[in-house]
Amino acid sequence: EAEVAQSPRYKITEKSQAVAFWCDPISGHATLYWYRQILGQGPELLVQFQDESVVDDSQLPKDRFSAERLKGVDSTLKIQPAELGDSAMYLCASTPQWSPHEQYFGPGTRLTVT
Amino acid sequence: QQQVKQSPQSLIVQKGGISIINCAYENTAFDYFPWYQQFPGKGPALLIAIRPDVSEKKEGRFTISFNKSAKQFSLHIMDSQPGDSATYFCAASIKSNYQLIWGAGTKLIIKP
Numbered sequence: 001e002a003e004v005a006q007s008p009r010y011k012i013t014e015k016s017q018a019v020a021f022w023c024d025p026i027s028g029h030a031t032l033y034w035y036r037q038i039l040g041q042g043p044e045l046l047v048q049f050q051d052e053s054v055v056d057d058s059q060l061p062k063d064r065f066s067a068e069r070l071k072g073v074d075s076t077l078k079i080q081p082a083e084l085g086d087s088a089m090y091l092c093a094s095t096p097q098w099s100p101h102e103q104y105f106g107p108g109t110r111l112t113v114t
Numbered sequence: 115q116q117q118v119k120q121s122p123q124s125l126i127v128q129k130g131g132i133s134i135i136n137c138a139y140e141n142t143a144f145d146y147f148p149w150y151q152q153f154p155g156k157g158p159a160l161l162i163a164i165r166p167d168v169s170e171k172k173e174g175r176f177t178i179s180f181n182k183s184a185k186q187f188s189l190h191i192m193d194s195q196p197g198d199s200a201t202y203f204c205a206a207s208i209k210s211n212y213q214l215i216w217g218a219g220t221k222l223i224i225k226p
Contacts, residue, residue, distance in 0.1 A: 042216030043203075043216055048211070048213065091157050101148070102160060103214060
């Protein structure tokens with residue numbers, strides 16, 4: 001069964017350092033989402049891609065966060081500099097074109113900023 | 115109007131019992147209502163979903179009941195098992211952008 005891949009699974013970084021997360025969506029899924037989930041809360045959308053184009057990044061803190069999906073396949077989310085409040089689970093999801101409502105999530109990257 | 119309100123925040127059910135989680139929404143433009151199940155340290159997994167032209171959908175032990183006039187929908191887990199212990203999120207989306215609006219989640223514990 002195809003799955004969304006994310007790496008690393010866990011990341012510990014110091015405040016003010018740069019950190020990057022990688023996501024490889026299910027093959028053929030054109031839409032990709034990045035979410036942030038704080039423990040005990042629902043996922044919060046950060047950015048939505050359609051192929052290589054950003055559809056919505058209105059909730060992305062652009063002073064420190066950036067996201068790209070250069071070839072319309074895998075994607076990278078970067079934080080620079082990391083702050084203590086960035087500690088969270090970062091989730092990637094993708095959707096198939098034939099069923100664009102159905103989002104399939106990866107295992108996430110647990111970020112701890114010290 | 116973009117909110118989805120979920121209750122209860124936590125729920126304890128005996129093994130074999132019925133677990134019921136409720137959600138309510140305001141935006142009548144929502145046209146897809148999924149439920150996600152999330153285990154600790156994992157990403158959410160799509161469990162079951164319904165569209166507003168259907169009042170009920172059943173998949174195994176999981177049933178969504180949908181009340182369009184009341185703008186409410188609920189998840190019923192029949193014969194609840196300890197393996198069902200997880201956090202459950204309801205959500206809603208609209209066709210214009212397919213983005214999910216999430217409920218706050220319900221932590222379900224099934225006692226053996």
